[in-house]
Amino acid sequence: MASPSSTAAAAAAHRHCRLLALPLFLLVPSCLALLAEAGGIPTTLDGPFPPATRAFDRTLRQGSDDVPLTDPRLAPRVQPPAPEQIALAASADAGSLWVSWVTGRAQVGSNLTPLDPASVRSEVWYGEHSAAAGDTASYPQVATGSAEVYSQLYPYPGLLNYTSGVIHHVRLRGLRPATRYYYRCGDSSLPGGLSDERSFTTLPAAGAGSYPRRVAVVGDLGLTGNSTATVDHLAQNDPSLVLMVGDMTYANQYLTTGGKGATCFSCSFPDAPIRESYQPRWDGWGRFMEPITSKIPLMVIEGNHEIEPQGNGGEVTFVSYLARFAVPSKESGSNTKFYYSFNAGGIHFVMLGAYVDYNHTGAQYSWLERDLQMVDRQVTPWVVAAWHPPWYNSYSSHYQEFECMRQEMEDLLYRNHIDIVFAGHVHAYERMNRVFNYTLDPCAPVYINIGDGGNIEKIDIDHADDPGKCPSPGDNHPEFGGICHMNFTSGPAKGKFCWDRQPEWSAYRESSFGHGILEVVNSTYALWTWHRNQDAYGENSVGDQIYIVRQPDKCPLQPTSASSLNCPTGGCPSPMSTSSSGAHLAITSGQLFWKVLVIMSVVLICTVEATRIPMFPGLILQR
Ligand SMILES: *[C@@H]1O[C@H](CO)[C@@H](O)[C@H](O)[C@H]1NC(C)=O
Ligand SMILES: *[C@@H]1O[C@H](CO)[C@@H](O)[C@H](O)[C@H]1NC(C)=O
Ligand SMILES: *[C@@H]1O[C@H](CO)[C@@H](O)[C@H](O)[C@H]1NC(C)=O
Ligand SMILES: *[C@@H]1O[C@H](CO)[C@@H](O)[C@H](O)[C@H]1NC(C)=O
Ligand SMILES: *[C@@H]1O[C@H](CO)[C@@H](O)[C@H](O)[C@H]1NC(C)=O
Ligand SMILES: *[C@@H]1O[C@H](CO)[C@@H](O)[C@H](O)[C@H]1NC(C)=O
Ligand SMILES: [Fe+2]
Numbered sequence: 001m002a003s004p005s006s007t008a009a010a011a012a013a014h015r016h017c018r019l020l021a022l023p024l025f026l027l028v029p030s031c032l033a034l035l036a037e038a039g040g041i042p043t044t045l046d047g048p049f050p051p052a053t054r055a056f057d058r059t060l061r062q063g064s065d066d067v068p069l070t071d072p073r074l075a076p077r078v079q080p081p082a083p084e085q086i087a088l089a090a091s092a093d094a095g096s097l098w099v100s101w102v103t104g105r106a107q108v109g110s111n112l113t114p115l116d117p118a119s120v121r122s123e124v125w126y127g128e129h130s131a132a133a134g135d136t137a138s139y140p141q142v143a144t145g146s147a148e149v150y151s152q153l154y155p156y157p158g159l160l161n162y163t164s165g166v167i168h169h170v171r172l173r174g175l176r177p178a179t180r181y182y183y184r185c186g187d188s189s190l191p192g193g194l195s196d197e198r199s200f201t202t203l204p205a206a207g208a209g210s211y212p213r214r215v216a217v218v219g220d221l222g223l224t225g226n227s228t229a230t231v232d233h234l235a236q237n238d239p240s241l242v243l244m245v246g247d248m249t250y251a252n253q254y255l256t257t258g259g260k261g262a263t264c265f266s267c268s269f270p271d272a273p274i275r276e277s278y279q280p281r282w283d284g285w286g287r288f289m290e291p292i293t294s295k296i297p298l299m300v301i302e303g304n305h306e307i308e309p310q311g312n313g314g315e316v317t318f319v320s321y322l323a324r325f326a327v328p329s330k331e332s333g334s335n336t337k338f339y340y341s342f343n344a345g346g347i348h349f350v351m352l353g354a355y356v357d358y359n360h361t362g363a364q365y366s367w368l369e370r371d372l373q374m375v376d377r378q379v380t381p382w383v384v385a386a387w388h389p390p391w392y393n394s395y396s397s398h399y400q401e402f403e404c405m406r407q408e409m410e411d412l413l414y415r416n417h418i419d420i421v422f423a424g425h426v427h428a429y430e431r432m433n434r435v436f437n438y439t440l441d442p443c444a445p446v447y448i449n450i451g452d453g454g455n456i457e458k459i460d461i462d463h464a465d466d467p468g469k470c471p472s473p474g475d476n477h478p479e480f481g482g483i484c485h486m487n488f489t490s491g492p493a494k495g496k497f498c499w500d501r502q503p504e505w506s507a508y509r510e511s512s513f514g515h516g517i518l519e520v521v522n523s524t525y526a527l528w529t530w531h532r533n534q535d536a537y538g539e540n541s542v543g544d545q546i547y548i549v550r551q552p553d554k555c556p557l558q559p560t561s562a563s564s565l566n567c568p569t570g571g572c573p574s575p576m577s578t579s580s581s582g583a584h585l586a587i588t589s590g591q592l593f594w595k596v597l598v599i600m601s602v603v604l605i606c607t608v609e610a611t612r613i614p615m616f617p618g619l620i621l622q623r
Contacts, residue, residue: 041527043547048433048440051502056461056511060534063458064225066254067288074223074284080104081120083168083186083195085286087293089300090241090342092331094177094203097297099124099145100326101185101195104165106283114163117147120190122168126183128176130197136188145170150323152279152310156272162279169326177205198294203241204345206379211345211520212240217448218515219245219388219424220303222253222455223285226513226533230454233536234515235292241344242296245424246303246388249285250455251320252277253305274314282320300325301351302338303388303424304479318355327351334367341371347520348380350418352387355480358405365409372416377557381523381550383418385445389478390423392432392447394499394506396462396469398425401476404484410437414444417555420518420526420548424451428460428511429530431544435505438488443555446528446548454513454533461511463502470498508544524550 042049056062067074078084083101091097104115125131125139132138146169152162168185175181180201187193204210216239221227234242252275255262262268265275289298306321322337332341338353350371358364375383389398391406413421414436429452436444452459462469473485485497493499502509514532521527525547532543 041545041547043525043549044434044446045549045551047507048504049507051504051506052508053463053502054508054510054512056459057534060512062461063456064454066222066224066250066456067228067284069280069284071284073228073288075287076105077287078195079192080165081187081190081193084290085283086185086195086198086290087286087325088200088295088297089326089328090203090297090344091171091173091328093343094205094345095175096171096173096331097175097200097202098169098171098326098328099183099185100167100169100324102165102167102283102286103186103193106162106165106280108160108162108280110161112151112161112163114149114151115166117149117166120147120166120168120193121187122147122170122185123188123194124170124172124183124185125188125194126172126181128179128181130182130199131184133196134194136184136194139182139184141172143170143172148323150319152277152308152319154272154274154276154310155312156269156274158269159272159276160278164279164320164323165283167323171326175202177202178210200295200297201240203297203343206343206345208346208378208381208523211347213519214239214241215344215347215518215520216242216515217245217386217422217450217518218242218453219422219449220247220427220451220455220457221453222247222250222457223281223288224454224456226454228288228454229533229536230513230515231288231292233531233533236536237515237517237531239517240296242292242298243349243386243422244298244300245386245422245450246301247305247424247451247453247455248300248303249281250305250457251279251281251285252308253456254278254281274309277308277310277320279320282324286324299342299349299351300327301386301388302353302355304355307355307479332371334364334371339364339367343380345520346380346523347382347384348375350383350385352385352409354387354389354402354405358408358481360408360412365412368409369412372412375416377552381552382420382520382526383416384420384422384518385413385418386422388423389425390430390447390449390451391421392435392438392505393423393426393430393449394463394465394503394509395426395428395430395460396464396466396471396475397427397460398476399464399471399498400485401425401478402481403486404478404482407484414441415557417443417552417557418445419550420528421445421447422516423447423449424453425449426451426460427455427457428452428509429514429532429543430509431507431528431530431546432505433507438505439490440504442551448516448528450514450516450530452511452513453515459511459513463509464498465501465503473497510543512543514543521547524552 085102087100089098122145124143125136127139147166149164182199184194216234307317310316327337328342329337329340334340338356341350389402430449432447434444512532516530519527530544535541
């Protein structure tokens with residue numbers, strides 16, 4: 001939000017803060033926040049912020065076409081048996097890493113004979129020094145792994161079956177943290193069976209003083225012209241890790257079926273009870289992402305577009321997601337790719353599954369309880385969670401869709417002081433004020449929705465508080481789990497399903513495509529920047545930027561009692577700090593203070609707006 005006119009804006013803010021705020025001493029903190037915003041980068045300590053919206057730029061189109069499979073970025077670039085779609089993923093710690101790739105050609109059609117995964121080896125040759133072409137002998141190490149193929153079968157007239165190339169996953173171990181390695185993957189026994197040399201730098205070791213340089217966060221990416229713009233911009237920002245919060249390829253939306261350009265799936269295939277998901281798009285996406293993913297780890301979590309039902313009644317799901325991606329599920333004790341955790345320097349990442357049981361009586365919940373209990377905040381001060389559908393979202397699209405999941409899990413995340421939550425699913429950007437149970441709370445996580453990767457379904461522009469845009473119950477039906485829509489029990493929307501203005505828990509929202517970059521500075525400060533696609537070539541322009549500040553002293557941990565946990569052999573590690581009985585009281589009176597502050601800030605903003613002082617150039621403050 002910093003702009004060339006920020007000095008002028010700061011001056012204006014200063015003038016008017018003096019004029020308006022001095023008689024009302026309570027307004028001074030919000031004036032300071034505005035000053036910080038106008039002159040420098042705001043911090044969450046300046047919040048909660050008065051809700052702000054920047055409207056969709058109507059000179060942009062709301063979407064673009066899919067990139068065709070013949071595009072050089074999507075088409076095969078090597079001949080079998082050479083590896084392609086090479087991708088890295090983090091493992092248990094900085095000393096290990098997954099390398100995945102595909103060999104052989106996928107097939108589409110009828111009467112397919114799947115490739116034999118045993119016909120080709122899974123080897124990674126690697127070391128700290130570059131080797132001459134073809135000289136595997138000069139790499140000091142080789143690791144081997146496993147191979148599989150998957151099929152996507154549709155026993156319905158006209159639909160196409162698919163069987164994949166051979167998908168390889170190899171785990172490297174004993175790596176040195178923060179160290180550059182060179183590697184080739186493939187099968188050294190086959191002529192042309194090895195990739196050319198690639199390189200990566202391992203993540204820093206866990207510790208409060210070492211952080212990954214830049215973590216990119218992207219959601220609902222797809223494979224359109226807009227997705228291309230997002231990925232190019234992301235690569236330009238040079239991240240050391242990518243977090244992908246679900247909905248990756250939109251293979252199930254590819255011209256609705258088989259790349260044949262049918263506009264209406266059910267019209268073209270009235271006898272097919274399930275929708276075809278055109279799997280070659282996954283191979284195109286793997287090649288499209290390879291320039292990034294062969295260098296830095298890509299950490300994925302499933303979204304609804306990964307469900308991809310197949311088989312007789314559509315009862316077989318997530319087959320492509322499960323086969324293609326290596327994630328540290330065994331390493332993190334989850335034993336399912338639907339949820340897992342990992343460390344990257346001093347950040348503990350928790351990736352949750354919204355399309356598998358999230359009930360507090362279920363396996364995911366007890367895994368999460370245990371996982372969070374084991375986090376040592378002296379070693380990984382930051383805990384960042386991510387899953388696909390957001391809990392807090394003020395757009396009409398997917399409004400309150402995953403309210404059941406929130407009701408089951410929010411308390412556990414709050415008690416463990418998760419610092420940041422990333423979600424996607426809604427195709428726009430939104431950053432929340434710190435909020436717990438729909439109440440502003442300085443110790444709650446910062447929720448950020450970043451499902452604006454640029455997929456074929458276009459950008460979301462309607463807000464649930466826009467006149468006539470409040471969804472009807474049932475409009476946003478989750479692909480998994482129940483419906484728990486609720487009316488608000490307090491505040492301006494009390495007794496209603498939607499607010500009549502941007503909710504107080506929504507700090508900033510804008511309908512633009514883009515991605516985010518998280519740069520953790522130290523154990524308490526992290527810089528979050530949202531990069532809009534239209535700013536890719538603009539100098540130093542950013543869509544949204546804020547320091548997320550942890551306050552471990554003000555927000556002590558309130559862990560669940562160890563007795564209720566199913567701890568692994570060796571016992572549960574002792575919690576970092578125990579809750580003081582005063583904490584709850586402090587938070588409650590704190591909430592009252594924040595509420596008063598927000599109301600006063602809104603009053604200030606409205607006054608400023610009324611006197612037409614351009615305090616936020618380019619920002620439209622709703623009402
Ligand atoms: C998406 O890409 C198209 C084609 O490049 C462009 O015209 C459009 O403005 C982009 N939309 C957004 C929201 O960035
Ligand atoms: C796809 O595979 C299923 C199961 O093997 C088979 O019943 C069906 O006929 C196949 N479809 C085509 C188009 O070959
Ligand atoms: C989760 O709990 C709700 C209500 O307690 C129940 O209706 C639902 O079936 C449960 N879901 C799963 C996947 O167990
Ligand atoms: C959240 O707020 C609702 C009222 O809206 C209340 O019934 C519920 O107990 C609260 N949950 C927690 C965990 O505080
Ligand atoms: C919830 O709010 C909607 C309007 O937003 C209203 O029509 C409905 O009656 C309310 N339901 C309850 C149970 O209060
Ligand atoms: C973290 O960095 C911020 C901003 O540079 C600084 O103000 C703060 O004192 C640092 N905190 C710690 C614990 O080093
Ligand atoms: Fe989604």
